[in-house]
Amino acid sequence: GEDVEQSLFLSVREGDSSVINCTYTDSSSTYLYWYKQEPGAGLQLLTYIFSNMDMKQDQRLTVLLNKKDKHLSLRIADTQTGDSAIYFCAESIRYGQNFVFGPGTRLSVLP
């Protein structure tokens, strides 16, 4: 079955780059997503990548996809304290259907 794994915690210093990693098991995953959840707040869809892409950049965010290793990463450049949140990786096999989420990575940004 489908399974998505992430490391649970990551700490970085303000101004450094953060890299949050995710692995998934289903090779037929076509869409991969990153969501952000700030403390006490709802969810926010940050970005997504199609499986036929290797990289997607959106301002400070860079998503890298290694299909061979089923590995997805989210790089946040110049990490700020406002980036402190839980980041969820998710996959879906069909277009916008049946999202499967990882456990989330709690990013702490230290001053």
Add this chain to the structure above:
Amino acid sequence: DSGVTQTPKHLITATGQRVTLRCSPRSGDLSVYWYQQSLDQGLQFLIQYYNGEERAKGNILERFSAQQFPDLHSELNLSSLELGDSALYFCASSVDPGGETQYFGPGTRLLVL
């Protein structure tokens, strides 16, 4: 403010009861998604509707049901509630059926005692 509204914000009920959670999507959005977030199960996709029709079904229990009405608002009905149903229930909406640009509501926090 995402433009997606959910009511109620908080709900406390007892085991065996039935509750209804309501979601109003952003103006113009045709697709509504329901998610459950709990300590035990993490974040799970429950179900999606697009323009009144069920489009995708995830880990939704048989005790749960949902529908999307002609005015595009959606309701999630949870019946025969168990302690394990205590969770934060999120609704999201998008204009397209693919979920590439989902906007989330603030959630309804359900506590089953």
